Amino acid sequence: MRTRSQTRNRNRQQQAQPAVVEPFHLEEPFVNPPLVPMADNRTMAQLLQAPTEGYEDAIVIPEINANFELKHGLINLVQNKQFFGHDKEDPHAHIRYFNKITSTMRFPDIPSTSIKLMLFPFSLEGSARIWLEKEPPRSILTWDDLVSKFINQFFPPSKMTNLRNEITRFQQRFNESFYEAWDRFNDLLRACPHHGFSELHQLDTFYNSLNANDEDSLNSAAGGNFLDKMPRECLRIIKTKSKVRNL
Structure with missing residues (x-):
């Protein structure tokens, strides 16, 4: 029968035994050889000069195989x-x-x-x-x-959006003649060549932007309802009326 003191001594002996540790081998990492800078043989005056790179034009002119110069x-x-x-x-x-x-x-x-x-x-x-x-x-x-x-x-796209909105919301101004309104409407169309509005949309927008007198004048020139005509006929009527400056 073991006594308490014997058991305590045995545990102390086990703890006192040194642990066996495997040797740790540290592998040296691969190191790139240092880059040796090339010798710069420029003088102080040359090194202090302003750089001359980066001054090329943005536009690349293709090589011209002919005798030519801008006059x-x-x-x-x-x-x-x-x-x-x-x-x-x-x-x-x-x-x-x-x-x-x-x-x-x-x-x-x-x-x-x-x-x-x-x-x-x-x-x-x-x-x-x-x-x-x-x-x-x-x-x-x-x-x-x-x-x-x-x-x-x-x-930019924002400018195109603004012009498209101007075309869509176009209205004949007070005291603005028919031909002045037609010219101004076409100026907006030219200023936004990629507006995407069809000829039908353009004619309908302009017709509905006119005052009552000019609408009636177009209906009269059409021999009835202006919108009952085909788009090419409507355009012809508008162009004919726009040439008469006193209307």
């Missing part, structure tokens, strides 16, 4: 009507005018789009020129690229 006459031609980037300016109208001017220029073995890319910067001034200068170097590769970036910059 002052061509530059002056596009500078006669420059785009400044004001809120009231229409970027679509500027592109249409620029295309009209450059379409008359023909040079052997030189694509017309290359001419457009070279001349377009001269058609900009003010904030519009600053915008182009801030575009990343060599970021505009084609004429379509340039038109897309130009339109998105100066005709």
